[in-house]
Amino acid sequence: MDNSTGTGIGARVRRKEDHRFITGKGNYTDDINLPKQTYAYFVRSPHAHATIKSINTAKAKKMPGVVGIFTGDDIANDKLGGLICGWMIHSKDGSPMKAGPHPVLAQGKVRYVGDHVALVVAETREQAKAAAAAVSVGYVALPHVVDVADAMGAKAAIHDVAPDNRVFNWSIGDEGATDAAFRNAAHVTKIDLVNNRLIPNAMEPRAAIGSYDTGSESYTLYTTSQNPHVARLVISAFHGLAPEHKLRVIAPDVGGGFGSKIFIYAEEVACVWASKHIGGRPIKWTAERSESFLADAHGRDHVTHAELATDSNGRITGLKVHTKAAMGAYLSTFASCVPTYLYATLLSGQYNIPNIYAEVDAIYTNTAPVDAYRGAGRPEATYVVERIVETAARELKMDPAEFRRMNFVTQFPHQTPVIMCYDAGDYAAALDKALEIADVKGFADRKSAAARSGKLRGLGYSAYIEACGIAPSAAIGSLGAGVGLWESAEVRVNPVGTVEVLTGSHSHGQGHETTFAQLVSDRLGIDINNVAIVHGDTDKVQFGMGTYGSRSGAVGMTAISKALDKIEAKAKRVAAAVMEASADDVEFKNGTFTVKGTDKKMAFGEVALSAYVAHKFNSAEIEPGLKEAAFHDPSNFVFPAGVHICEVEIDTDTGVTDVVNYTAVDDFGNIINPMIVEGQVHGGIVQGIGQALAEGCVYDKQSGQLLTGSYMDYQMPRAANVPNFNLAFTCTPCPSNPLGMKGCGEAGAIASPAAVMNAVTDALDVRDVPMPATPHVVWKMLQPMKKAAE
Amino acid sequence: MPAITMKVNGQAVCGDVEGRTLLVEFLRDKLGLTGTHVGCDTSQCGACVVHVDGKAVKSCTALAISCADSEVTTIEGLARNGKLHPMQEAFREHHGLQCGFCTPGMIMAAVDIVKRKGKKLDEDTIRHELEGNICRCTGYQNIVAAVKAGAASM
């Protein structure tokens, strides 16, 4: 697999996109400036919950450079539709989820600190900001609630449609059968967990430039999006701004997304809408980092109680889970599917659990909306499963690795009681490899050595599974999704034999310009430098559902592969005509077409030229040109899985937790570029370590203010906080796509929080430590232990 | 508005700035040098690092006017005569970047580390010295490898 000299599948090809990034020639949204551009600044709510009595813009309008000021009334007058949540969830009782209105600019009420109230447009950024400060808004504060644990039935009723703040009460699995399993259990393990709220923090803040062309009567939106076509679809079909052929969305270089740039946000929509109202002048908005903290969709924020039933042999017989999931103040684009179909369907983990029942209450809080963030639901599921499995093993005095092993799924396909059908895997192989690389045998010695220098060592496992390659359209449609999640691709072969691939996937760090080109180079036998990958522009790419849910390999590349099949078939017909042979006798290998049993041959480039020159075949039988498109709808999710082992050392004087050893063994099926995959795993693990040890979004209960609103208060993992990682792969090719690929983008973030926290609880010898286990949290836990020891 | 002059990437430039104009604004908005990025508003992410008179500076935290008559090097000026700087090469060779947004700041900071600490850098030193630069994508492992290799070949 590690074919390090070539450029085909499996080679560690250095990235084609890097040259522009390392020379400062990237093209991010904020780097773009359009003629006659104006600047936007948003007036935001300083209250967690309030009614708006008045908005006075008179003074602000007179400020220097102001071009226009827009409020919710202008949005309403224009009948611009509100922001939507694209996945309908029904409660247990059959009632639809209670989606409150989510206007582009507040109408009558604000529901979280940072809620968008007015848009100020001016000649310069500074002028817009100054005028925004002069907009005077009369608020009457209402009771608010920021913690999901307290929000159901709280005094604050955030949306009229949901007087108790509950959006839905959803369930999955067989409650009766699961209860019976618990009645017959030899042992029941119970656990209460909080999955801390995170702020995604892609390093490039969100940005947009909206413009309206008065001549063609069409809009263009440059935006920091992971899925420009979905943005166009929503802005067109739901906001009703313009039909799709009158709206172009361009997502140029995007500086990280992690889910937070999937969603259709108010700011971007407001800028493109307002441009028409200022005569078509472009409006540019770039979030300040403080705004990213306030108004990007956050992640996680679950409070969970779980119980695990085991029989007298230590076999798992049942799992029951109840989760309260914060939605924030509004339902963001995909918010409702995250704590339901992306979460509870993974509660079987890698284990054969015959009975599972889960109930989820989705709850409004006066906070920024919560939506998909790297892993989206699957890290939360893994955290529940891997924390309770570890706890059960400890209670049963069984080795946690062996307890896992005896409960692993070993036969495939495996139908879980919560929808998913695992297609392939070898969980024990990953466990064995991880045990060896992490030198678990030597752990006891390392622990005693650490103890001699006053440190506590702990070891933690996480045997995760995730479902990605999102997603089979009909299946998710039956579960409430408003869209299909296929992918599209077009392969254009130029007359000289170079190739452009237009893909609906979007790269914002994943390296598609390289990996997708590797596939093409491999298939067509052409130089990788003769392949260009085009993405991120709705005027160029026919359609696309974008990049998230680790779908660009399994779904996006499969679409390309299908288009390549068609290219090959057509090229064979052209080659056959030119070489005067039957198409059935033409073979294609390493970039050359040959005729079986003869020495006739043509290079790929010659065939491409022939296809365009069209002199040597009958155009009534073969159309000129060499260009094919394909849509690919996956037949199943893909199921990456693996075992991560984390070793920590805790300084008992300071409470600082050091990750001293971290091993990740992952099964991603076939791998296109191991260098890039390793990079994805590194980044994911660090985001998970961040969740476990450092990052935690905090809203003040009393005031509803965001206390962690900058890098001073929200601790991002930095280079010195993390170690190097030991990575290895196992491989069971995915049977549901021709490339045998699974996804690798989220695995690290899914697996690592549980591995770290299992290690921390092991080191401290306690049942639970809340995330983030900051030095302060750990130090506080250590104090009574130290007293007891004295 | 006062006019200032500066030498940026070896070229003399001049421009009008307000007293409050930041160096990064001058570089990005006035000179169109958009390789220098802004990732935060509290001087903590390092996406904006450039060299002023040979020293790494967070250009979001320096006033343009205070850099008048200085020599400024940005990521665009690091390659010489069409040849990449060894640190740029090392970032590509070691896959030290994903989305690329933190990268210009990382590379400029890395070059500065080498100037201060020499070409033989151990991992701990690199990790410690990178405390002012945040990357959300790479998990740092390949950045550290890149800095180490880049330093050695400088």
Ligand code: FES
């Ligand atoms: S933009 Fe300068 S430190 Fe973040």
Ligand code: FES
């Ligand atoms: S490469 Fe994306 S932030 Fe560093």
